[in-house]
Amino acid sequence: xxxxxxxxxxxxxxxxxxxxxxxxxxxxxxxxxxxxxxxxxxxxxxxxxxxxxxxxxxxxxxxxxxxxxxxxxxxxxxxxxxxxxxxxxxxxxxxxxxxxxxxxxxxxxxxxxxxxxxxxxxxxxxxxxxxxxxxxxxxxxxxxxxxxxxxxxxxxxxxxxxxxxxxxxxxxxxxxxxxxxxxxxxxxxxxxxxxxxxxxxxxxxxxxxxxxxxxxxxxxxxxxxxxxxxxxxxxxxxxxxxxxxxxxxxxxxxxxxxxxxxxxxxxxxxxxxxxxxxxxxxxxxxxxxxxxxxxxxxxxxxxxxxxxxxxxxxxxxxxxxxxxxxxxxxxxxxxxxxxxxxxxxxx
Amino acid sequence: xxxxxxxxxxxxxxxxxxxxxxxxxxxxxxxxxxxxxxxxxxxxxxxxxxxxxxxxxxxxxxxxxxxxxxxxxxxxxxxxxxxxxxxxxxxxxxxxxxxxxxxxxxxxxxxxxxxxxxxxxxxxxxxxxxxxxxxxxxxxxxxxxxxxxxxxxxxxxxxxxxxxxxxxxxxxxxxxxxxxxxxxxxxxxxxxxxxxxxxxxxxxxxxxxxxxxxxxxxxxxxxxxxxxxxxxxxxxxxxxxxxxxxxxxxxxxxxxxxxxxxxxxxxxxxxxxxxxxxxxxxxxxxxxxxxxxxxxxxxxxxxxxxxxxxxxxxxxxxxxxxxxxxxxxxxxxxxxxxxxxxxxxxx
DNA sequence: ACCTCTTATGTCAGCGCTAACATCACCAGT
DNA sequence: ACTGGTGATGTTAGCGCTGACATAAGAGGT
Numbered sequence: 001x002x003x004x005x006x007x008x009x010x011x012x013x014x015x016x017x018x019x020x021x022x023x024x025x026x027x028x029x030x031x032x033x034x035x036x037x038x039x040x041x042x043x044x045x046x047x048x049x050x051x052x053x054x055x056x057x058x059x060x061x062x063x064x065x066x067x068x069x070x071x072x073x074x075x076x077x078x079x080x081x082x083x084x085x086x087x088x089x090x091x092x093x094x095x096x097x098x099x100x101x102x103x104x105x106x107x108x109x110x111x112x113x114x115x116x117x118x119x120x121x122x123x124x125x126x127x128x129x130x131x132x133x134x135x136x137x138x139x140x141x142x143x144x145x146x147x148x149x150x151x152x153x154x155x156x157x158x159x160x161x162x163x164x165x166x167x168x169x170x171x172x173x174x175x176x177x178x179x180x181x182x183x184x185x186x187x188x189x190x191x192x193x194x195x196x197x198x199x200x201x202x203x204x205x206x207x208x209x210x211x212x213x214x215x216x217x218x219x220x221x222x223x224x225x226x227x228x229x230x231x232x233x234x235x236x237x238x239x240x241x242x243x244x245x246x247x248x249x250x251x252x253x254x255x256x257x258x259x260x261x262x263x264x265x266x267x268x269x270x271x272x273x274x275x276x277x278x279x280x281x282x283x284x285x286x287x288x289x290x291x292x293x294x295x296x297x298x299x300x301x302x303x304x305x306x307x308x309x310x311x312x313x314x315x316x317x318x319x320x321x322x323x324x325x326x327x328x329x330x331x332x333x334x335x336x337x338x339x340x341x342x343x344x345x346x347x
Numbered sequence: 348x349x350x351x352x353x354x355x356x357x358x359x360x361x362x363x364x365x366x367x368x369x370x371x372x373x374x375x376x377x378x379x380x381x382x383x384x385x386x387x388x389x390x391x392x393x394x395x396x397x398x399x400x401x402x403x404x405x406x407x408x409x410x411x412x413x414x415x416x417x418x419x420x421x422x423x424x425x426x427x428x429x430x431x432x433x434x435x436x437x438x439x440x441x442x443x444x445x446x447x448x449x450x451x452x453x454x455x456x457x458x459x460x461x462x463x464x465x466x467x468x469x470x471x472x473x474x475x476x477x478x479x480x481x482x483x484x485x486x487x488x489x490x491x492x493x494x495x496x497x498x499x500x501x502x503x504x505x506x507x508x509x510x511x512x513x514x515x516x517x518x519x520x521x522x523x524x525x526x527x528x529x530x531x532x533x534x535x536x537x538x539x540x541x542x543x544x545x546x547x548x549x550x551x552x553x554x555x556x557x558x559x560x561x562x563x564x565x566x567x568x569x570x571x572x573x574x575x576x577x578x579x580x581x582x583x584x585x586x587x588x589x590x591x592x593x594x595x596x597x598x599x600x601x602x603x604x605x606x607x608x609x610x611x612x613x614x615x616x617x618x619x620x621x622x623x624x625x626x627x628x629x630x631x632x633x634x635x636x637x638x639x640x641x642x643x644x645x646x647x648x649x650x651x652x653x654x655x656x657x658x659x660x661x662x663x664x665x666x667x668x669x670x671x672x673x674x675x676x677x678x679x680x681x682x683x684x685x686x687x688x689x690x691x692x693x694x
Numbered sequence: 695a696c697c698t699c700t701t702a703t704g705t706c707a708g709c710g711c712t713a714a715c716a717t718c719a720c721c722a723g724t
Numbered sequence: 725a726c727t728g729g730t731g732a733t734g735t736t737a738g739c740g741c742t743g744a745c746a747t748a749a750g751a752g753g754t
Contacts, residue, residue: 015740017739017740017741018740018741018742019740019741027703027704028703028704028705029704029740029741029742030703030704030705030741030742030743031702031703031704033741033742034702034703034742037742041701041702041703042702042703043701043702043703046702046703058493058497060470060473060474060494061474061740061741062415062474062476062739062740062741063471063474063475063741064411064414064415064420064474064475064476064739064740064741065415065709065739065740065741065742066740066741066742067411067709067741068409068411068412068415068709068710068711068739068740068741068742069708069709069740069741069742069743070709070741070742070743071709071742071743073411075454075475082440083430083436083439083440083443084436084437084439084440085436086638089430089431089432089436090431092430092431092455093429093430093431093457096430096455096456096457097457100456100457100464100468103471105454105456105471105472105475106454106455106456107422107452107453107454107455108439108443108453108454108455109443109447109452109453110440110443110444110447117447121447123407124410124450124452125452126407127407127408127409127410127411128410128411128422128452129409129411146405147407150405236641236642262642265639265642266642269642269644272644290638290639291433291637291638291639292612292637292638292639292642292643294583295583295609295612295613295616295639295643296639296642296643297616297619297644362710364709364710364711365710365711365712366710366711374733374734375733375734375735376710376711376712376734377711377712377733377734377735378732378733378734380711380712381712381732381733384712388731388732388733389732389733390731390732390733393732393733408710408711409709409710409711410711411709411710411711412709412710412711412712412739413710413711413712414711414739415709415710415711415712415739415740415741416710416711416712416713416738416739417711417712417713417739418712418713418739
C-alpha cells in the first residue's frame with residue numbers, strides 16, 4: 001500500500017476543460033463556471049480576462065458534464081408524427097426557433113403516428129433529462145402515459161386541443177375550423193353546401209370539421225350534404241371523383257367544402273376538365289392552406305391551421321414553465337389557437 | 348476532524364439509478380450497466396432478472412451520466428438552413444429516421460443561411476459531445492470552420508457536392524440537374540429554349556443549373572436564351588411576368604426552363620390567362636418537384652433533387668464512421684447523388 | 695474600533711455512469 | 725495436481741462540471 005499502483009490511465013482526450021481556463025487566468029474553476037452561467041456574479045475585470053482566455057484557448061463548455069452536475073439541461077425534446085409534410089413542418093420551425101432564441105436546443109424524433117415509436121422516443125429523451133418535453137396530442141401508449149405522468153418536467157401536448165387532459169395544451173379545435181368555413185360560404189350566399197371527405201383511413205379530425213360545418217348550417221336552417229368518394233384512392237383522385245359525381249346530380253351543390261386542400265385540388269382540376277366555372281358554377285373550399293393553394297387556378301380559398309403559432313406558443317409555455325421568460329403566473333395551461341380564413345378566388 | 352461535519356445535503360432528486368437496480372438484483376452497478384450496453388457479456392440468468400427489476404422499478408438510464416463517463420453520446424447534431432419549406436424537410440426526415448433506427452437521436456437547429464447562427468448552433472452542439480455533426484454545405488464562418496476542423500468527430504456536409512472540401516460530402520451537382528433538364532427538352536424536340544431565373548437575391552445554385560443547361564445546348568449547336576424578369580417580385584409573380592414577356596417576342600421560345608417550380612407555376616398560370624396551350628405552344632419545366640407540381644394544370648415536368656436520399660445517405664455515412672454499421676472500409680468520403688427527371692404533362 | 699451586511703471568490707464533494715483493471719470460477723490440456 | 729485460458733462479475737477511480745457552504749474583503753453604520 002505504500003506502493004501506489006501506477007496511476008490509472010487518464011481517459012481524457014486532451015480536450016480543454018474549465019480547469020485549463022481557470023489555471024490560465026489564475027482563478028478557480030468555479031469562477032469560470034460562473035462566467036458562463038451567472039456572469040453578473042463575476043467582477044468586471046475577471047469577466048474580461050476570462051473571456052479572453054476562453055477564446056484564446058478555444059474552450060467549448062462541456063454541457064454534458066454541466067447537465068449531470070446540475071441535473072438540468074437546455075435540451076427540449078419533441079416527438080411529432082412526421083417532420084416533412086405540409087402539416088407539422090412549420091410547427092417544428094416555430095418551436096425550434098423560439099427555443100433557440102433563448103439558448104435551448106431541440107431534440108427531435110418522428111413517430112409516424114405509432115404509439116410504440118413515440119414511447120421509445122420519449123424514453124430516450126427522458127434519459128437526457130431534458131428541460132421539457134413536447135408530444136403531439138394523439139393516442140399515447142400506456143407506457144408513454146406513465147413516463148409522462150411520472151416525470152416532473154413540463155410536458156406540452158400540441159395540435160389537438162383537449163381541455164380534459166392533464167398537461168399544458170396548445171392546439172385548436174377542428175370543429176371551429178368547420179364553423180369558420182361554413183360561415184364563410186354562407187356569407188358568400190351559397191346554400192346547397194356539400195362536404196367531401198376521403199372515405200379511406202380514419203381522419204377523425206375531418207369529422208370534427210364536418211360536424212362544425214353541419215351545425216352552423218343547421219342554425220341557418222340548411223342541411224349539410226355529406227359525400228365520400230368510393231375507394232381508398234389517392235386524395236387527389238378522390239377529389240376529382242367527388243367533383244364529377246356531385247356535378248352530375250340533379251340538384252347539384254353550389255359549394256363544396258373539401259376535407260383538405262389535396263382533395264380540393266383534385267376537385268378543381270376535375271371542374272376545369274368539365275368546363276365548369278369556379279366559383280360561378282360551384283364554389284370550392286379546402287382545409288390546410290398547403291403551399292400550392294395559392295398557385296391553383298382559381299386560387300383556393302381555405303382554412304389555415306395555426307401551425308406556426310402552435311410551435312411558437314408551445315415554446316413560450318415551455319420557457320415560461322422553466323422560468324426563463326416572465327409570465328403572469330401561473331403558466332397558461334390551455335391554449336386554444338384560432339384557424340385563419342384564407343379567402344381566395346375559388347369562393 | 349474527528350468530528351465529521353454533517354454530511355452534505357444530497358442533491359439527488361430521488362430518481363432511480365443504476366445502483367438501485369443493482370441493489371435490487373443483488374449485483375454490482377457495472378453488471379447492470381453491461382446489461383444495457385453489452386448484453387452479450389451478461390449471463391442469461393442475470394439478464395432475465397435485471398430486465399425484470401428494470402421494468403419493475405421503471406428505471407430510465409441517465410444518458411447524460413453515461414455520456415460523461417464514456418465521452419461518447421448517441422446524439423447527432425444537424426444544422427440546416429430551414430426546417431419547413433419544401434427543400435430540406437425530407438432531408439431531415441430521412442436523416443432522423445435512419446438514425447433513429449440505430450438508436451441515435453437528432454439535435455436540430457436552423458441557420459436561415461446565416462453563418463453566425465450556424466456557428467452558434469455548432470458551438471452549442473459540440474458542447475454535447477455529439478457522435479457526429481452534419482452541416483449544410485454553404486459559406487461557413489471562420490469560427491465554424493475552426494470548430495469543425497478541430498473536432499475529431501465525423502463531420503458531414505450535405506446538399507452541395509464540393510469534392511475539394513475536407514469532410515464527408517453528400518450532395519448533388521446543380522450543373523447535372525441543368526444537363527438533365529436540357530437533355531429532356533432536346534429529346535422532346537424543343538429547340539428554342541429559354542432559362543428564367545429570379546433576378547432577385549443570389550440563388551447561386553440556379554446559375555449552376557443554367558450553366559449545365561447552356562453547355563448541353565451548345566453541344567447540340569443551340570444557344571440558351573437567358574431571361575430574368577425585372578424586379579424582386581415574389582417568385583410566383585416573376586414567373587408570370589417572364590411568361591408574358593417571352594411570349595410577346597417575335598421568335599418566342601418553344602420551351603422555358605424555370606429556375607424552380609414556383610416560377611414555373613407562375614408561368615403556367617400566365618399561359619392559361621393568355622390562352623396558350625402548354626406544352627403545345629410552349630413547354631414548361633421547373634426544378635424542385637415541390638408538392639404542388641403534380642397538381643397544376645397541366646402537371647409540371649420538373650427535376651427532383653435527391654432530398655430524401657441526401658438525408659439517408661448522410662445518416663448511413665455517419666453510422667459507418669461510428670462503426671455502428673459495417674462498411675467496406677473506408678467510409679465513402681464523396682457521395683454524389685443523382686437528381687431525378689419527373690416527366691409530366693407540361694413538356 | 696466593532697459589528698453587520700454585501701459581494702467576490704474558493705473548497706469540497708458529488709451528479710450517475712463506465713473504462714481499466716482485478717478477481718473469481720470453471721474447464722481443458724498436460 | 726498444475727497451468728493457462730475463458731467468460732462472468734466486481735472494485736476503483738474518475739468523466740467535467742456545479743451545488744452547498746465557507747471565507748475573504750470591503751462598505752457602511754454606530
